[in-house]
């Protein structure tokens with residue numbers, strides 16, 4: 001099945017990923033992004049899908065993905081539209097994967113152009129959306145289209161163990177002395193409640209991902225100091241395969 005969505009932007013200078021993203025990540029992953037990466041690693045440690053293989057959707061170079069998580073799987077399939085992602089991913093994670101005996105397969109394709117085909121090509125993988133769903137609004141622009149795409153992806157995953165971390169909200173925020181702490185949440189919290197929890201004001205961009213996780217899923221908010229004056233509130237949750 002294909003949709004009427006616009007073709008993906010080329011991966012070098014696209015609205016998500018590409019050279020600008022890689023340079024930013026290279027600079028920030030060991031400093032500004034360190035707390036977020038640690039929080040993400042702790043959250044991923046709690047996801048124990050019943051699968052030997054893992055499909056990573058939009059992992060880029062895996063700048064934020066820990067080896068401790070990737071090496072738990074026998075096989076990893078990674079799919080990203082970014083031309084640079086495979087070589088950088090191997091540079092960052094190749095050695096740990098080889099040591100662990102994890103095989104890595106890359107596909108430079110648009111996952112959203114035909115998700116059922118991608119899913120059917122791999123034997124029952126666990127699926128991890130790597131901060132891609134919050135980027136849809138930069139690619140599709142039309143808000144109704146983004147919301148429809150989010151629901152379509154969720155429906156397609158019913159037969160899989162899957163997880164996603166994705167931006168819910170982002171906004172300008174002056175530097176803070178200590179990082180904002182992750183917060184576990186039940187139900188489907190409203191953006192205003194999350195902002196109130198952290199005592200945040202100002203103008204926030206809604207990434208239109210609020211309906212991705214089923215209402216019953218446990219979820220965490222992982223605050224990500226994306227830039228010195230920019231804060232992203234990332235939602236992370238996992239969903240068990242429907243029997």
Ligand SMILES: C[S@@+](CC[C@H](N)C(=O)[O-])C[C@H]1O[C@@H](n2cnc3c(N)ncnc32)[C@H](O)[C@@H]1O
Nearest residue numbers: 017058059060062063064080081082110111130
């Ligand atoms: C914000 S980056 C994710 C970074 C990643 N979490 C990391 O640790 O480095 C989003 C990635 O999704 C990829 N992407 C966006 N739309 C895609 C699509 N339709 N299919 C596959 N990959 C896509 C982009 O190329 C980009 O690498």
